[in-house]
Amino acid sequence: MKRYYCLLIVFSLFTGRAAAQVGAPYIHDPSTIAECDGKYYTFGTGGGGLISDDGWSWHGGAERPGGGAAPDVMKIGDRYLVIYGATGGGLGGGHNGRILTMWNRTLDPKSPDFRYTTAIEVAASDGLEDCDAIDPCLLLDPTTGRLWASFGTYFGNIRLIELDPKTGERVRGNQEKDIAIDCEATDLIYRDGWYYLLGTHGTCCDGVNSTYNIIVGRSRSVEGPYVDNVGRDMLNGGGRMVITAGDRVCGPGHFGRTVIDEGVEVMSCHYEADFDQGGRSVLGLRPLLWKNGWPEAGDRFHGGTFAILSERRGYSLELAVDFVRIQHERQGWRRVNPDEPVKPVADQQLADVAGNWPQGDIKVRCSDYMMRPHQLWTITPVPEAGGFLGGPYCKIVIAGTERALAATDDLELTAVPAFTGAPEQLWRVEQATDGTFRIMPKQIPGREGINTTYVLYSAADSTPTLAKWDFASDNAKWRLKLK
């Protein structure tokens, strides 16, 4: 309820700027990201939605009729099922909410197959009961094949219903079940024997002062009870934080989970306000981490200067150049004079060693991390090079130089003298669900298309290579350690 007092104002502005959304990720309550013919789609409150070719750059143009609040979309078989609330939760006609579903063969409005089926009602609130049927989401239970939807807002309870995955209709005889209070824009997900209910808590639609945040409870049964980390049922207001304000954005709401590969997941949401985009409500994509069975948003990856340490052994990725000793006055530990003042030892500087490095390509290997210039890598986003779901491609260069990490046509690695922007020098850096990183070249020389298979990989403790992503193996994972 609270949200919609202000929503009216916010969305009158949005409507006026419909054209200005092109090329910009402006959205509220984005549905779970859906993929269709190589493009990504998300639908928002009020109608319409965003499209992205690469998952990084988003623009308006997705089409969803029916208006209303907070839709969700899911591919089932070869069709897309869209679920939405036809109303706005308290605005214009009280709490008589309706949840509808409709199908489409494609999400691409330009496709000749693009045609929504007639929307059918699957749930409603009568206006006086403790529920307002808006903000629906979908879960196709991978263990049973059964299709569930939760819906509701602050006006009473969050409810669970079952749908028929073949028709999108309500399962005959299915009774609504209350599963949470005091949240809205919920989402249901399943992982590893647990069902998770993610709710949006706080207040939206107040720009940079919106307190929206996403909380979670979990249950062994899809029908609940959904309980938080200290044992509180979400029906009692319980919930563990998944994402809150931080990094110049605030008010995350309307969770969606996208599994990219085993162990690599992304969460979608909107931020009520992006401080860097004039405080507008924008699409947010973040790595989704799993800690002790709880989902948690990872940080946006901005790059920086790091040691790249293998998860296999903890050795650092380095240029295959001569190790250069740091000369200093040694004081053997048996002869330490405690009265003598200590003198810090300076770091080895790039200038101290770079002159001895070869001019051409330099091989890359792994070895003991010693904080040396040939082991320090600066990772910088290259936004003009495009991106992937959740982030831009990066260049990875030896700190203080333009010497760039590159993939070779024999699936090995090299460090070229200067970054040229070539696709084999661009890297997709993603945080895996356990907090480690997957580092993947955009393209492999001599191979067609964008690489989504081969990653930086420990062939041996000292030998990095490129090999297929395998979340089960520490050979495929890396840690980024600030110097």
Added chain:
Amino acid sequence: MMKRYCLLLIFSSLFISRATAQNPIIRDQFTADPTARVFNNKVYLFPSHDILVPEGARKDWFCMADYHVFSSENLTEWTDHGVIVSQEDVPWGNPTGYSMWAPDCVEKGGKYYFYFPNGPKGGRGFAIGVATADLPEGPYRLEEKPIVGVSGIDPCVLVDNDGQAYIYWSGMGIRGAKLKDNMKELDGELQEVKMQRREGAPEMPPMKVGGQQMEGLPDGFKEGPYVFHRGDWYYLTFPWVRQEGGTETLAYAMSHSPLGPWDFKGIIMAEHANRCWTNHHSLLEYRGQWYLFYHHNDFSPRDDKRRSARIEKIGFNTDGTIQEVKPTLRGVGILPATSRVEVDRYSDASNGVTYAYNDTANTFLGWHATLPGKGSWLRFADVDFSAITDGYVIAKVKAEGNTEVIINAKGDKKKGKEIARLKVAVSGAQGPFRRSTRGQWLTLTAPLTNVPNGVADVEVLCGDSALSVDWLQFKNRQQYFTPVDKKATAAQPDDRGFIRRWRLMEPQKQDIRSNTIFTDSWLRETFAKELAKLPKQKAKWYSMESPTYNMKLFHFAEKYGSQAYGNLFWCETVVNCAEEISDIRLAAGSNGASMWWLNGEEVLLLEGDRRMVVDDGVSKRLTLKKGRNTLRGAVINGPGLSDMCIRFIDEQGKPVKGYDIEN
């Protein structure tokens, strides 16, 4: 046989359909030729099961592949017990004949005998099979052969008072015969009958036919005999085409003997007005009332071979003759107000009121009624309001212009009395959520201003402009509080330690548009000001008990406040301790901000934009003194669902419970 049993079990899963006191009675599939029987004080319905014609079968013909059985105890709610016999399972039947026409089922000696026509394997015409079961729902065991000497359709079995059973069927006119005690064979000689040879067809061997022609029936096409015994009379009832080129009526004849001769009496039901060609029926007495079960093509307007069962009340004259019945939409049964009242099945209506399918592509979605304008009305008889106390109505309506739905209830002989009025606003101010709702189905609610006593007719009256109504439904408001009697004994905290009994002051209206103003200093200033006013407040206090752990203040405001949103709530309770309890904390959750005082001392402030979360904040460690402790709270909220939950917890976070709650 084992395999067949398993199949039957799989198909026997139950489907409870919702209450439908209206015609047709089964609303998710076709149900023709309804034979209804009373077994064990329940009505069992054995219809034939029309289906859409599958690929390869004759397109313009009847098509039935199996039988379901349904049961009901009130003629309004029907349980589908699933498939009992399927054409693939009949040992002698054509597995793709789709000829499972009108059946019957009777009980004798604790066993249930199901009779059904079917096309024989490799043969022509129809034979009649038997299947037996220990329960009306099955599972049914199929006989290996059809009944010898019966060639035809539409079996009907009468078990007379003396235990003698008779079978009637349609084939070369209407025939009847005694059944042997085993219920599976005809009693008596079979005649050899030479088949009439169709022109050009080869000579057929003579057929053995049992029983006798029923004498005394009128000329014209007859089928579907249904024979029953009432008082001194046997009744032979049957569909009958009385005019050349006409369609079927339901007609009857009477006799003092089960096999006639019969005295033709006339019509039970005239031809269907829409020229649905067939009709087929049964009659039964249930709880002192006689009913006629019959069919009509309600869900298949363009194809009268997909039919649906209906029921009407039927009466007898003192001389035993049957009173003619007119088909109705309303049907029979008293409908609970809490189920959907499909007003498109109205009992009667003013001129110009019409009904139409909700979706012509899926007729099973039912109908809606359209009232053309001011002054038009419809009436739906016999809705039971006895479960409604503090009620509201839900209506599914659509309109092209702003109008109203006025709902009256009409008891015996009384004039209709308005019980609710719903505004249908379809045009006006618009926005991203507020679009024009012209011509769209809307679910609207309104509280009942009067609650009818017991059973009443519901009248729907049209406001200023035309209106379509799909259904109405009545519900009770949820009970959020129980007023506490002054003499009530003390309460205790609940299992989890929550205090559910509070004195609540009538909500104090506050002009709060957003909860973001709830800063510490604003709250302190506001609460201090309001606290100072408290001794002089003349506002009313309510002593209330909540059925849940939390006090749903929003609903308290809905009922006792001047507005639902934007309120300050004062809450008080007395905690009476037999002994001092120390080192405990007050734990609170509130929607929105709140402040709490124990024995006049501030112990907790929940500031900012809050939702109610159990144990959201706690006081510092404190002591409840021996005897009475006053706990006071103020909850303030703008646009939100005001709520609070309060308990005391110990060092480990466990609830503290050993005290009385008095107020």
